[in-house]
Amino acid sequence: MKSVIPIGPFHPLQEEPELFLLEVEGEKVKGIEVRLGYNHRGIEKLCQARTFEQDTFLVERICGICSNSHPLAYVQAVEEIASIEVPERARFLRAVIAELERLHSHLLWLGLCGHFLGYNTLWMWAWKAREPVLEILELLSGNRNHYGMMKIGGVRRDLGKEKVAPLLKVLDQLEPELEKLSALVLEDPVIRLRLKGIGVFTKEAAQSYGALGPTARASGVAIDVRKDHPYAAYEQLDFKIVVEEDGDALARTRVRLRECGQSVGLIRQALAKMPEGEVETAVKEIPAGEGIGLAEAPRGEVFHYVRADGSNRPVRHKIRPPSFMNLPTCQATVIGAELADAAIILAAIDPCYCCAERMATVERGKDKPRLTGEDLIRLSREKTARIKKELA
């Protein structure tokens, strides 16, 4: 007998509301349908009614986690239209903020991953490690999130000399924490069994779906906007694209953990190489034209297309966040999986999704909830407990 399990759309833990309709037969997932739009705020339309300067603020509010990636991609699109040269120092500052954002976003994801698997200690540890990153962002920008740092022509605030030492101190303290977390996650036999071979996504599928960010890189697709279409100061920073070949949930976890370590190194490099000088250029007016801005958000490529007609506001502003491309991939990864693994597979693509507690199983035609969301997390945790027992 087939049943449909709706996951979502609303949950306090969720960053974005989404609805996944899982069609299950027994314990196996047979089909999935994704529904979006619960959080559609018409921002593209709103952008057309505001000035170029105001839009920087508006697009920063698209997402609370990658709140820097959207304005970064947007200001680059406008800078392309107006051929604005961004000062060197501002380019490095953009990279510093972008990497701090990646650190806090990946650690947030790692904590949620632990929560889904029934490892609440990992959840607490990951979020404890994330806290100093948010605090240092507050020191640099004045805010723990929505930093308001990006600006057409540069950045809004310079990095004072007095702020470099606390930033370096946070990085020094974070490094051993990251090593500890990596060892905990990658060497624990139970977590390994829960993630290895789960939600496998082949390289061919990743390319066909146009998957982005860690979701693509864990399947052997070496794409990273920072390397492929360099922006900010990434051309001057030395790093390699993090790629894993296995394509399963473990590979996606490994990519994110390795990227955390890489981000620490990138911030150190940027601080060492950052020249003195201005952090913004004066912008007069935006001529008619069109521009594309790209940025590598923690979840993958953010795409902004801006069209100007010579007035002070865009006539079209198209925004394509990475989750828009990564969400359909669950059609390839969840179908055929066990129900107990569904939560972690959906979470492994990090689609701003953490809504497993808002589920209910509904038998077709009867509309009577049989399984609650808590049951699905319980199923996931029971599987972890079962593996623990088998290993003992």
Next chain:
Amino acid sequence: MSERAERMRIALAWKILDLAEPGPGRIMIEAEPAHLVEAAQYLLENLKARFMTASAMEREKEFELIYHFALDPERLIVSVRIRLLLEHPATISLCHLTKAAEFIEREIHEMFGIQFPGHPHLNPLLLPEDWPSGNCPLRREQ
């Protein structure tokens, strides 16, 4: 014109109306809607491009639809622009070439009312299920 742009122009020849290089790492192609699929096929299959997304906008007398492709190893973004009439706008879906086109075509369909023959299911993606049909939020008169 750079060598790679020239190569692309020769390969696409009569399938495109114009090819320009507006800036470093950008190529803008103008094409007739009838030749969109062939141009996309060339980019996706011959050049192994990655489908990024598509963006539509309404102008005074036409719709502009731009398909964006990335050639990551070449640090290049190729955009293909087609123009559609305001009355009954439609263009062949690219879903048979890449699964990545499925969501964005659904979004453009509900926001602008553009039809994509060949799409497996043009259900609403972002708007509620009870949204009045024919009301396209990104159209000018809305």
